[in-house]
Amino acid sequence: MASQEWNYLELGNIRSTLIRQEDTILFQLIERAQFKRNLAIYQDDAEFLKGTGISGSYVxxxxxxxxxxxxxxxxxxxPDEKPFTSRSQLPDPVLPPLVVPEEMKYLKSIDVNLNSKIYELYISTILPWVTKEGDDxxxxxxxxxxxxxxxxxxxRIHYGTFVAESKFRSQPEEYTKLIKAGDRQGIMDLLTNKEVExxxxxxxxxxxxxxxQEITDETSYPQGKPRGDQLLQVNPETMGKIYREIIIPLTKEVEVDYLLQRA
Amino acid sequence: MASQEWNYLELGNIRSTLIRQEDTILFQLIERAQFKRNLAIYQDDAEFLKGTGISGSYVxxxxxxxxxxxxxxxxxxxPDEKPFTSRSQLPDPVLPPLVVPEEMKYLKSIDVNLNSKIYELYISTILPWVTKEGDDxxxxxxxxxxxxxxxxxxxRIHYGTFVAESKFRSQPEEYTKLIKAGDRQGIMDLLTNKEVExxxxxxxxxxxxxxxQEITDETSYPQGKPRGDQLLQVNPETMGKIYREIIIPLTKEVEVDYLLQRA
Structure with missing residues (x-):
């Protein structure tokens, strides 16, 4: 999602991409929090789908x-975009392929995809944190x-493959040894940086x-007044939990899965 | 896009919806500003579309x-969602219709749609303001x-129909007179509030x-440091221009068009 001259594996670039993605995630969750839980849309063959010809869940x-x-x-x-739908069920690109930069060779060739887990945790855990119960x-x-x-x-989570590739390149010998030994926990320990987390x-x-915070016409700085209902839901505590319990662990799982296949 | 108990025409509700939509617009433009102008995607039958079977422009x-x-x-x-594609070319809804609240009767029956103008101004004016020239x-x-x-x-712009309906209800006699006289300018003058704009x-x-502003791990308040390239593009001056020259005038055009059909 960045321009072609960009070096995807430069740590500063990875960092700024991850920081941007935080804004996107926060913003999309704030948008979702306008509406109630609406459980029916996640249920297979829900009542409201009768007669629509839709099987499975609406979402x-x-x-x-x-x-x-x-x-x-x-x-x-x-390489940072993974479908939730099985690739075999998706159509081929209509546009000709983009040129893959040299440093992306490994990233393209290894397809780690945790989307079924992400989907599951989004519905079971994130949605109850950010939406109010009920059906609107x-x-x-x-x-x-x-x-x-x-x-x-x-x-954001699959950007872990970029992070992992970059970490591998900074310590190729250490990682290669652990990868060859299939030492999942050892790889996890080596790539974990609690301070950064x-x-x-x-x-x-x-x-x-x-x-x-509420931003008014009178001031350019936050005023300490919460802006509305959906912002009481997507608050600092919730965002912290989403990162601590879901995004960071899954990103590290992506990193380990990627490295184990990289050898 | 709000819950069913909500009264769409209550001024406080209209105001809070418009304020939310400002965030959405700002955020989507910041997202777009990551990428270059990429003019080819707006051109009918552009070179890169050869052999793809796509006619017209890619976007x-x-x-x-x-x-x-x-x-x-x-x-x-x-009533606040208008397609860019002609309605006759769009499929019917698969889901059963939502119940339309009583106060929305007029809003549903009058279909003002300025999207061809919005599309045109977006490409000719907004994109050059928020993106850098070039092709990535x-x-x-x-x-x-x-x-x-x-x-x-x-x-945001078509929410003008809600604004107009609400204004009509607060001054029905004044508006009815102007509407019956087909007095476009008179309606425009009556609904204009420079101070609010x-x-x-x-x-x-x-x-x-x-x-x-850059938000770091050390502070919860903006630090005066711009965060990145795309934020230099979608800056206060640009946002002001987009509202002053495009969003506000088009919203008022929607309001007038709506009221002239309301009679």
Whole structure:
């Protein structure tokens, strides 16, 4: 998703991409939090789907239709974009492939995809944290927000492959030894940096605080007044939990899975 | 896009919806500004489309495909959602219609749609303001951002019908007289509130300032350091211009068009 002259594996570039993605995730969750939980849209063959010809869940269907379009726009040829729909069910890109920079060779060749887990945790855990219980009938709007939130989460988590490749290059011998030994825990320990994790969590909490304040015509700075209902849901505590319990662990799982296949 | 108990015409509710939409527009433009202008995606039958079977422009095609999905999700049955694609070319909703609250009767029956103008101004004016010249090959990503930005702009501008209906109800006699006389300028004068317009412009400029600052792990408040390239583009000056020259005039045009048909 960045320009072609960009070096994807330069640590400063990875960092600035991850920081941008935090904003996207926060923003998409704030958008989703306008609507209630609307559980029916996640249920297979829900009552409201009767007579529509849709089988499975409504969100799944809309997600696949969206991914069909994005696949044709070659979204899933980019190494940081993984589809939720099985690749075999998606159409081929209509556009000719982008030139893959040399440093992306490994990234392209290894297809780690944790989207089924991301989907599962989004519905079971993130949604109850960021939405109020109940049904407001806004099924279309909620689903469109869900799809954008899921795509943002997936992109952030799978950016772990870039992080892993970059870490590998900075310590090739250490990683190669662990990879050859199939030492999952050893790889996990080597790539874990608790201090950086805490900084990320603190930063997203600060973003949730800053974006969650009311901005008026009188001042350019936050005033300490929460802006509305959905911002009480997507608050610093929630954002911290989402990163600590879901995004960071899954990113590290992506990193380990990637490295084990890299050897 | 709000819950069913909500009274869409209550002024406080209209105001809070408009304020939310400012965030969405700002955010979608920041997302688009990551990528270069990429003019080819707006050109009919551009070189890169040869052999793809796509006729017309790439963005138009992707927009129509997206709207097909959203039409099935009944997006365009909501009075604040207008398609860019002609309604006759869109599929029917798959979901049963939502119950229309009583106060929305007029809003549903009058279909004002300025999207062709919005599309035109977005490409000719907004894009050059928020993107850097050039081509980075990120056609899919740029188009997905364009579509989300166009939808956000369209929704904000067509919310003018809600604003107009609410204004009509607060001064029915004055408006009815002008509407019966077909007095476009008189209606425009009556609904114009320069003071409110300036407040809106000031508020979006303040949002662009606040969201454009770097947020770190050390502080919950903006530090005065711009965050990155795309935030130098989508800056307070640009946001002010977009509102002053495009969004506010088009919203008022929607209001007048709506009222002239309301009689």
């Amino acid at each position: 799944r269907n809309l997600l696949q239709e969206t991914e069909n379009i994005h696949a044709k726009a070659r979204r899933y040829t980019s 009938g806004q099924y279309g709007s909620s689903s469109v927000c869900d799809i954008q939130a899921l795509q943002a989460l997936s992109k 805490e900084k990320v969590i603190k930063r997203v909490q600060n973003k949730a605080t800053a974006y969650g | 138009r095609n992707l927009l129509q495909e997206t709207e097909n999905i959203h039409a099935k999700a009944r997006r365009y049955t909501s 090959g990120q056609y899919g990503s740029s188009s997905v951002c364009d579509i989300q930005a166009l939808q956000a702009l369209s929704k 300036e407040k809106v412009i000031k508020r979006v400029q303040n949002k662009a300032t606040a969201y454009g």
